[in-house]
Amino acid sequence: MPLKFELLCIDQQEKVKFKKPKNFIINLSTIESLWHSEPLISDNYLEINDNSQKIKVSVQPFDTSKMVTGGRFSSAYYIIAEGEFDDIEPFRIKLIDQLRDLGFDHRQILIDHVSNDIALRIYPLINSIESLLRKYIVKFFITKIGTDWWSVAVSKENRDKADSKKKNEVVFTKVVVANVALLNFDQLGKIIYSQSSIFTKIEDVLSKVKAATDLESLKQELLEGNYAKYFKDTFEQNDFQKKWEQLTFIRNKVAHNNYFIQKDLNLANELYDKLKQIINNADSSIDALTLSIADKEAVIKAIDDLFEIEKEQKQLEQQEGRINEEIEDSCLQVTNTEGSVQPYLILSEEDLIFQLGECSKSPDFPNFVGLKSFVRDYLGRKGYSFNSSYALINLLEDKGKIEIYEVPNPYGAFNTTAIKLIE
DSSP, X not given: OOEEEEEEEEOSSSOOSOOSHHHHHHHHHTOGGGOSSOOEEOXXXXXXXXXXXXXXXEEEEOOOTXXXXXXXXXXXXXXXXXXXXXXXXXXXXXXXXXXXXXXXXXXXXXXXXXXXXXXXXXXXXXXXXXXXXXHHHHHHHHHHTOXXXXXXXXXXXXXXXXXXXXXXXXXXXXXXXXXXXXXXXXXHHHHHHXXXXXXXXXXXXXXXXXXXXXXXXXXXXXXXXXXXXXXXXXXXXXXXXXXXXXXXXXXHHHHTTOOOOHHHHHHHHHHHHHHHHHHHHHHXXXXXXXXXXXXXXXXXXXXXXXXXXXXXXXXXXXXXXXXXXXXXXXXXXXXXXXXXXXXXXXXXXXXXHHHHHHHHHSTTOSSOEEHHIIIIIIIGGGTBOHHHHHHHHHHHHHTTSEEEEEEOOTTSSSXXXXXXXXX
16 A cells, blocks of 8 residues: 655745746656656646656645745645655655755655554564563562562662553553553663662661672672672673663654654664564573572562561551551551561561571471461461561571471372471
8 A cells, every 4th residue: 555755845945946836846857866767747747656666746835825924935835755665665765855955944744654654563573572571570580589579679769650650551450460561661671781789778888898708799789789690691791781772762763653764664673683582592591590698688688678668657657647447457567469467577587597496396386387387377476577587588598597398288289388497
């Protein structure tokens, strides 16, 4: 189907040497660089056809007599070019250049079906690659951190921006966790290449400086972020940031309905292929990556800090009388996504080891201590945070202080996960 390209061109400086549409058509027909064959002029002298490249150009006078500002320009026209994509796409720029050389100093695009066509080809590529990176980010951080990853790995600024967009998605935000889907395209990429350190408190930074054994490791923890090293081989070494920023520029042009040329489409296809390969390669290596003990300790510290902030906020709301009856009854507790009450208190490593030792002696656990029962029942009744306790247990397992193992379940078909101290 032929695509239309329509311009408005006006001679504001009275430089154009012709005034009548007939003479305009004749002048256009003599410009050899525009045509692939001898152009055919219509009987009314308002249309040119190039049968070789299947381009049709028509001219219509534009009335400037009612303009409030400026003069009544004697040369003002609508220029309409039509043709198949491969012919009309390069013709547009050549036509604009010739209109400029003829003396039309005001040139404005009114319709550009070619750019629309290119944008429609580019958008599915952007949609696909954005969805692919969302999947990778969610999979990586949930696998390595847990369902609290959003609060730990994403800056507060970006979390707030995502929250402000929930009104844009009125269906799925009510039934699924849609936080990562609310990030802008560039924000999504920055989770990979602009990770900031978890350590934001001055006391945490000073503690890391004092404990550092070499400058390089200190730089990685405090400047490059806690996860940058896990993305280095798969993303950084493949120039992911540059490619993502290039595609972000193109994506923004699509979003704002800008003009496109063939080179934009070629680049979008090239970037899509390369980024897809980078992300797929990274996805295939997720299972081989393991957070260091130092990074796991940082995650636990960040989660604990978040709980403290939430607790202070709840206390302030209570003092100001701006919370409802349900929250008042639950005091310093919040409801988790499963509907159960999740406490705020935080355990240290020493406290957790002590609590596990005491639990092992309890007659309520004669044969073994189930992991879930220990965290949710034994520790939960004492007011300790589920998520923080689980994270600390995983860390102590890595340190060789706790063993997590499977035991036969006398009440079901699946084994029960148990926990014990390593003597």
